Amino acid sequence: MSYVETIKTFLRVFDLGSMSAAARDQRISPAVASARINTLETQMGVRLFSRTTRSLAPTEQGRVFYDGAQRIVEAIEAAEAAVTDMTRSPRGTLFVAAPLGVGRTVLAPEIPGFKKLYPLVDIRLRLSDRKIDLTAEGLDVVLFQGNPPDSNLMLRRIGEVERVLCASPDYLAFKGQPKDGPDLVAHHDCLNLRYPGAPEFQWPLQTPDGPVRYAVSGPFESDDGDVLTTWALGGYGVVLKPRHEVAEHLASGALVELCTRTPPPPVTLGMLFAHKRHRDPKLRLFLDHMGPRIAQALGL
Template identity: 50%
Template sequence: MSYLDNIRVFVRVVELGTLSSAGRDQRVTPAVASNRIKELERHLGVRLFNRTTRKLSPTEHGRVFYLGAVKIIEAVNEAESAIADLSHNPKGSLRITAPLGLGRRLIASGIPEFHDRYPDIEVRLRLSDHNVDILSEGVDVAFKLGVLEDSNLRMRGILNCQRVVCAAPGYLEKRGTPETPDALIDDKHDCLLLRYPGSKEYYWTLQTPDGIRKLEIGGPYDSDDGDVLTQWALEGRGIINKPLFEVKAHLNDGTLVEILKDTPPASVQLAAIYPHKRFQDPKVRLMIDFMAERCQRMIGKMLE
């Protein structure tokens, strides 16, 4: 086994906490990941992890070795990137992530084309509406709708995305059409919420004549998958606040109806977010350039 591969597995076990998670990340079985850790421990002559039934935690030796191991991996990655930049033949792997709706509609379908252009770049895509920790999970690029909250990251804006509040005609016939933002917090209306473990207190941000207003929203349904919320709205279960490009087709065919047009939600920026240290990696620049052009083009078509 490659000593460097053993170090890569070790680093990801420390960061992810389990052999199975690290194995999936490195595309090896838990048994192979375990063997690599054991081989590394034999080579170093120390125990690197305290093992429990559910999680591995690094020993004091493991914590010390991790600090050096991370520097080794970063140095190798930077060296490979520098060679790729000079040779105009980018190689290696890219970990990218995106929310489910955005990822399914815009990102995932572009990965095969990106790979056709750059066949030596291996892309690992993770789609999740959860708040992914880019640094701790080793993500190279995250395509997100929102603002940059971590000063350890960089952001490249792609375009501003209009949002809309909408519901099914059947829901509005039964429950009435909200005419003002205050109607959304009335007990007679149900709002459909995107929530996940660890999510912040939920609110919708609307643009009013008096400025931006944040409304604490409630409702009987919530999900950690934005597409589930859209499906519930189509079934007449409540009101959703979504990027226009995600629901434009439903608005066009009348299965959803836009409401509160005079006080619409604040637009949100689609952006590529990445760690500072990834800025010089040509693979990262190529992926961002490719997806930025693709997202702008495809969203433009969706909104026609």
């Protein structure tokens, strides 16, 4: 195995904090990944990771080596791009993440078409409704839905996504329709998206005095937005969702839109990526391919 592949394995282990996770990403066994790290450590005469049966963490030497290793891989990729017509035949792997709803229904169905056009590019897709740290998790691009973060990441904007508050007719027959934000807070069960590190629940509404955030609560929480929709359909509370994710249920009457005079403000849908990656041909082609198709699918 080449030294470059060994370095790539080191980078994935560092980014993901797990030998097994890095092995899955690289389609190798954990034993092979561990052997590559051991070989690298033997060649360098230092420990790059502190390992126990339950945890793995980079050593000080590992952290120093990480920056140089990244530059090595980036330099090799840049050199390959310089001597190969990468816009016609890009190659390599893209690590992509997206929210569950739009990831399952819109992004995932478009990936085989991209692969057909660019057969030498592999896609590793992760779907999660939790907040994702692109840099820490070693991702190339994240399909982002929310308020754009203030960071050094670049955002390829796709459009503004309309959001709605909604609940089932059975829930409304029992609880009544919320009149405004204070009524929502005081008298209604709100179904909230909760994941490790999530901020306190605050639902924003557009009012005559401007946007106001209301601290809401309820009996059920989940880190899966589709589960919240299922609970709302079952009559267990009010849910805040992107309109496109509940449009079918609103059209059928299974869910009823609420607070239409003070609706939630829209959020940005776009693709986040690191500034240093914007010249990567395969990433540019992915952005160019996916952006218009996602916009068309969602009517943005």
